Amino acid sequence: MTTKPILIETGDHSHTLFIPEMDEYYHSRFGAIKESLHIFIRNGYEKTNKKDPLHIFEVGFGTGLNALITFMKALQDNRKIFYSGIELYPLEPSVYTQLNYPKILHVDPSIFLKIHELSWDREHRFSNNFTISKIHADFLHYRFTRKYDLVYFDAFGPDKQPEMWEESRLKTIFEALLPGGIFITYSAKGSLRRTLIKTGFRVKRIPGPPGKREIIFAIKPGK
Ligand SMILES: C[S@@+](CC[C@H](N)C(=O)[O-])C[C@H]1O[C@@H](n2cnc3c(N)ncnc32)[C@H](O)[C@@H]1O
Numbered sequence: 299m300t301t302k303p304i305l306i307e308t309g310d311h312s313h314t315l316f317i318p319e320m321d322e323y324y325h326s327r328f329g330a331i332k333e334s335l336h337i338f339i340r341n342g343y344e345k346t347n348k349k350d351p352l353h354i355f356e357v358g359f360g361t362g363l364n365a366l367i368t369f370m371k372a373l374q375d376n377r378k379i380f381y382s383g384i385e386l387y388p389l390e391p392s393v394y395t396q397l398n399y400p401k402i403l404h405v406d407p408s409i410f411l412k413i414h415e416l417s418w419d420r421e422h423r424f425s426n427n428f429t430i431s432k433i434h435a436d437f438l439h440y441r442f443t444r445k446y447d448l449v450y451f452d453a454f455g456p457d458k459q460p461e462m463w464e465e466s467r468l469k470t471i472f473e474a475l476l477p478g479g480i481f482i483t484y485s486a487k488g489s490l491r492r493t494l495i496k497t498g499f500r501v502k503r504i505p506g507p508p509g510k511r512e513i514i515f516a517i518k519p520g521k
Contacts, residue, residue: 303389305396309508313397315361315389322458324360326484328509331363331402333484336507338364338450341515342482343371349447351378355474356450357437357462359383362413363399364450365430369413370405372427384433384440388418437462442474449475451483456490465493472497477520486512 303315303324310329316322326333346352356364365383372379394414400407416422418434433440437453438461449471453462461467463485471481481494486503491514494501499516506513 303393305393310402312363312399312402313361315393320454320458322454325363326507326509328507330361331367331399333507334363334367337482337484337513338452339367339371341504341513342448342450342480343368345480345482345515346447348375348377351380352448353380353444353446353476354382354448354450355442355446355471356381356383356452357471358452358454359385359388359432360452361389361394361397361399362410363397364452365413366399366403366405366410369409369424369428369430370403373425376427378427378429380429380431382431382433382446384435384437386434386436388432388434389414438467440470442470444474445476445479446474447476447479449479449481451481456485456487463490463493465497468493468497472499472518475518477518479518481516481518482513484510484513486510486514490514 301319303317306314306316308314308327308330310332312331314323314325314330365381400410418432421431423429453459456463491501494516500519501516503512504515
């Protein structure tokens with residue numbers, strides 16, 4: 299991406315970013331934090347039967363919002379999380395330092411900045427509960443090196459970046475998930491649902507966050 303993303307306030311006052319050249323947002327305009335809590339935390343993290351330790355992979359690390367909220371949950375639940383997030387276009391400090399997530403979530407801003415400042419492509423023991431690896435790579439060519447309990451699939455939309463949602467890519471995720479592993483995303487597209495089923499997932503549509511009727515929840519059978 300060549301142009302600088304534009305900071306926008308969403309419906310719950312939390313920020314998102316807009317990419318003019320793609321005409322695409324990083325989050326729902328109805329509320330970025332609301333969306334993250336509903337989709338990735340309530341319907342992802344909280345559906346993992348309190349598994350401890352829990353291994354999470356995020357497609358599209360972006361603003362680090364999902365990582366920050368997951369870190370806070372891990373602390374609150376005293377649960378050990380191993381978090382990996384892949385990102386091809388890391389944000390510049392001039393962008394991530396503007397994001398208002400710590401203020402809205404009542405968390406020390408230095409924690410959020412520290413997550414962003416961690417070096418890429420190595421594992422960091424961020425706290426007793428939270429170990430994080432930020433992977434600077436192209437998901438389209440990424441080969442998983444371990445298995446995960448949960449995938450936060452937060453790529454740009456299938457209309458804007460269809461290659462991220464292709465069957466071959468979803469298949470690599472299926473293979474990287476442990477039996478009983480969860481794939482959660484914000485999309486409710488029929489074509490995605492059909493591809494996930496074809497790949498081997500058990501799929502259901504569940505209620506979405508504000509502004510979105512449904513989202514897709516998929517689970518790898520076998521447990
Ligand atoms: C919808 S945004 C969501 C980001 C993030 N989860 C957040 O809450 O800010 C999608 C993210 O995927 C990243 N991305 C786009 N193409 C990618 C690729 N081929 N490999 C890895 N990341 C990619 C974008 O740069 C962007 O950060």
